[in-house]
Amino acid sequence: MGTDRHLSSAEIRHRFLAHFEGRGHTVVPSASLLLDDPNLLFVNAGMVPFKPYFLGQETPPYDCATSVQKCIRTPDIEEVGKTTRHGTFFEMCGNFSFGDYFKEGAVELAWELVTRPQADGGFGLDESVLYPSVLDGDDEAVTVWKKVTGLPDDRIVRLPPKENYWSMGIPGPGGPCSEILIDRGPEFGADRDWDAGDRYLEFWNLVFMQDELSAVRSKSDFDIAGQLPKKNIDTGMGLERVAYLLQGKNNMYEIDTVFPVIERAEELSGKKYGAAYPDDVRFRVVADHIRSSMMLISDGVTPGNEGRGYVLRRLLRRAVRNMRLLGYQDPALPELMPVSRDRMGETYADLHTDWDRIARVAFAEEEAFRKTLQAGTQIFDLAAGEVRTAGSSTIPGDKAFALHDTYGFPIDLTLEMAAEAGLQVDESGFRQLMSEQRERAKADARAKKGQHADTGVYRGILDANGPTEWLAYETLETESRPLALLKEGASVGVLEPGEIGELVLDRTPFYAESGGQVADAGVIEFEGGTLEVLDVQRPVRGLVVHQVRVLDGALPADTALLHARVDPDWRTGARQAHSGTHIVHAALRDVLGPTALQSGSYNRPGYLRLDFGWLSALSAQQVHEIEQVANNALRADLPVGWDYMTLPQAKEWGALALFGETYDDSKVRVVEIGGPWSRELCGGTHVDHSSQVGTIVVTGESSVGSGNRRIEALTGVEGFSYLARERDVVGQLTTLLKVQPDDLLGRVTDLVDRLKQTEKEMEKVRLAQLLAGGAALAAGATEVNGVRLVAQRLDGAGGGDVRTLATDVRGRLSGDAPAAVVLIGAADGKAAIVAALNDAAQARGLAAGDLVRAAAPFLDGKGGGKADLAQGGGTDVSRIDEALAAITAAVASV
Known part of the structure; x- marks a missing residue:
């Protein structure tokens, strides 16, 4: 195709970023696969981390940017391997303009990189096999393509809106698309058959974001309210597609970062890739799912029965299952996942540094699934027996669905075992139940749609007044001016006694809920009345919004001045709990090792809970050691400090970042306790010295899903109160049983043994x-x-x-x-x-x-x-x- 040498995936990635960085774009590192987006389980497109900028929720810190973003798409998971186009994990190369260049600039930048000779840093694709596509009717795009490329009119492909118009399915920005297609030759399809999919392969999509959409009925059915005030560019080039084009391969499964897993699977199974279509599908599923699972675990997902955890569990189990279908019965992940790590680790170094944790999670899930196969086989045998007893030869769809949904038993395994037993499966009934489940999931997702649009009123307040002066770190009280008074999302002139509304101030001492720490409590006073602060949130970056209840008086929107006052006892308790969370996390890692990483937290005054990835229950001795290490840190009166730095600097300094959190590109806040003993990215409020936490009393350790454990503890006065209650209980028991405290356990044990013996005799x-x-x-x-x-x-x-x-x-x-x-x-x-x-x-x-x-x-x-x-x-x-x-x-x- 006009290439003079094969380019590795790493080289393609490097050339893409270097091309755009050299033309004024800020290089933005890939975000985590997990973002706090109510509409998405995973990042599924390169533009997702930039969505707040395109939606007008936040002001972009740069005019144009470029990235190679990790992505996961799972709606077509059962089609993986059956075609050469379906995969779950992929990398999307993108360049983005926020009101800077538009159509002509985007076309020039893309065409230059694609056609520039490899010797000069480009991809070296032959212009004679490239076909730009445009939205049918977008004459401006046609003119741009002819001007930039010199191509004749018949080389510009006109496609309908279904193919070449982009929207997110909610009110907001949208616009026509322009793709770059490559002709792979007549062996892949008929001439100018643009729908063939395999011959004219789209590998780069340029979105011209120019329209304001309204009355959105679906992704392809909406009204265009007008033009956006700023026209933006969002492009995406599939790294895997370009890799197999430039490496002379037929599909994404054969490129340098994926095919080595297939080669190892060949060695293990004794089967050959390319010999039989059913086996080829299995090899592809294995290679794709191994890589996707590894990347998800790297970003903090653990196997579970719902949400992200369920997707990961399906991927891992499908990989194991397909190795079994290839004839390999032994544990497969320890043999295959290191191969994927070595290939992907050239770009994602965390795969090497965090390998112990990744391997522990993945390998334990395979072992659990091997046991599930045994249990599921027993359930299947019972179902088959019931079918025969009833004189039937077909396993009902609901039985197959129960095996799949409740026991994690793949439908293809049910079909295989049924055939071996001389039975059939009601596949249509099973598919119907699966469809109903998907529709319920889609309905849930649709119910969440539009949440971005709800932030419009807050964005308007921010644009009109600028960001809130947030003083939670400096003071507990401020004199403030009201900027907006809202009720049920709309501006109101007054809040009457007993009413609940939202108040935006020009400056505030209240901590807004984030990072696991609940919002501050307190009051806001005005002449003639008092407001109780119920909650504090940041609906858009830079704006702090207080949910308030009027305790007395009526609050007019034009009140001149208010006095905001945080409850000092509440703040003290919150600081103790948040610093206590960091200390427990450090103690946890001291006792269990560096792979015990926090996956979530919640703290309020006097209470903390910390979730962490771990595969087995902690022993009583381990819990005691964690509590002891934490309290030793309090006794040592370790200094607590914080500083601001870039994210790369923070990581180099050894600071821990919470999985799935989004951090500012320019600076992050690092909180340290005892220097390097505890360094974490955190925006919460903290004590000045560890001794101010008072005490840490671990009250529980439990499971919160497969591969996740939870520690709960009390701090400060609440911790002392808990110990006092326990002391009272011990005192009452020693008096009742007439023993000394040290003898209490033995006495109770003896009574329990005697009670059990009496019950046996009875x-x-x-x-x-x-x-x-x-x-x-x-x-x-x-x-x-x-x-x-x-x-x-x-x-x-x-x-x-x-x-x-x-x-x-x-x-x-x-x-x-x-x-x-x-x-x-x-x-x-x-x-x-x-x-x-x-x-x-x-x-x-x-x-x-x-x-x-x-x-x-x-x-x-x-x-x-x-x-x-x-x-x-x-x-x-x-x-x-x-x-x-x-x-x-x-x-x-x-």
Whole structure:
């Protein structure tokens, strides 16, 4: 295609960034795959980190920027590998203009890089196989392309809005697109068949963001309200697509950062890539999912049953499952993921430095899935047995869905096992349930749409008045002027007593909720009244908004002056808790090692909780050590300080950044406690010395999902109060048991042991009494149709007792004569039925399961089992006598 040598993915990435940096763009590092966006699980496009700038929520710190952004897309996860176009992880190269250059500039920059010879730093693609596309009717774009490239009119492809108009599906910016297509040759499709997908491959999309959209009904159905005041450029070039074009490969799975995983999978499985389509699909799934999973874990995701954790779990399990289908039964991730690490680690160094944690999370999930395969196989066998018993050959869709949704059992595994068992699966029923689940998820996502639009009123306040002077670090009180008074998102002239609204001040001492720390409490006073501060938030960067309730007086919007005052006790408690969180995190890493990283936190006055990635419960000794290390840090009276620096400087300094958090490009705040012992990026309020935390009392350690643990603790006065309550309880127990505190544990242990022994003795007595009644029941057997039958009601007996007694009575009816025992217990308003038959009764054609099913409808219940022993239950004890009569009739009819 006109290339004079193959370029590695790393080289393509470098050339892209260098090209735009050399033309005045600020190079912005890739954001985390996790951003605080209510509409997205993951970053799925290169422009996502810049969305606040395009939406007008924030002012961009640069006129134009460039990045190579990590992205994850999972809606088509089941199509991965089946085509050469579907993948979950990819890197999007982008250049962005915020009111600077527009169509002509974007086209010039893209065309120059694409066609410039490789020897001069470009990609060296042959102009003769390149076709720009435009939105049909965008004559301006056609003119620009002809001017910049010199191409004739028939080389400019006109495409409909479905292909070449961009919007986010919500009110806001939109605009026509222009793509660069490459002709891969007649072996990939017919001439000028732009929809073929494989022949005319789009590898770069230029969005001309020029329209203000309104009345958005869908991504392709909306009204254009007018032109944007500033026209922007958002472009995206798929790194993987350009890589396989420049490396002479056929698809993204064969490029230098992906194919080595396939090669290792070939060695492990003994299969060859390219030999059979089904195996090729499996190899591609493995390579794609290994890389995606690794990148997600690197950014802080751990496997779970919902949200991001569920996506990661599916990716890991699909990778393991496909290695199994390729014939490899041993643990696969320890063999494959290091290969992906070595390739991707050339760009993302964190994959090497954080490898111990990444590997621990991934490998533990594979081990858990291997156990799931065993458990799921048992569930499948039960489902298959029920299908055969019912005389069917098809496993219902809801059973297949339950295996998939509840047990993590992939549908392809269910299909494979069903075929091996000579059964079919109701795939249409399964797909319908899957579709309904997806629609529910989409409905949830749609319900969240539009949240960005809600910030428009706040953006208007910010544009009109500038940022809030935020003084939470300096003072607890300010004299402030009101800038806006809102109620339910609209400006109001007054807030009456008892009403709740939002107040924006020109300056404030209140801490706005962020970084896990709750907002400050306090009051805002004005002439003639007082406001209680309920919450403080930053809906857009730079603006602090107070949610307030009028306690007394009426607050006019034109009030001249207000006095804002933070509750000092609240702030003291909040500082103690937030500094305590950092100390517990450092203590955690001291005890467990550097891979124990915080994944979330919450702190309010006197209380903190810290979530961290860890795969097993902590022992009591580990929890004690963490608490001891933390309190030793308090006793050492470590200095607490903070400084501002760039993010790269902070990382070089060893500061820890919370997964998924977004940090300012120009500067971050680093809080340190005891120098390098604890250094974290943090915007919260803190004590001046560690001793001011008072105390740290760990009150709990628990699981918050697969691979995540939580530590909870109390600080300050709340911690001392907790210890005082425990002291009181110990005092009461020592008085009651007449022992010294040091002997209390032994005394309680002895009492518990004696209680358990007494309960065992009582159970033996109770069971003996129960079985003593078995002789009387056996003696009362009646003969029905040549069968010795015991059919009795047992008031006060539950299921376990009924089963024990039924088998005992069956044993007492010894001899060669047919014998059947059916007992129905009644306890707590519920019925329990057990049928026990000897071999002779079964030879006569009786079955215990049939007798239970004969009685169950009268009890408003169900049941079943084997021919010799079956049981069931019901919720209607009023018809037990009728059920017993039905059993007698059933025996008589055989």
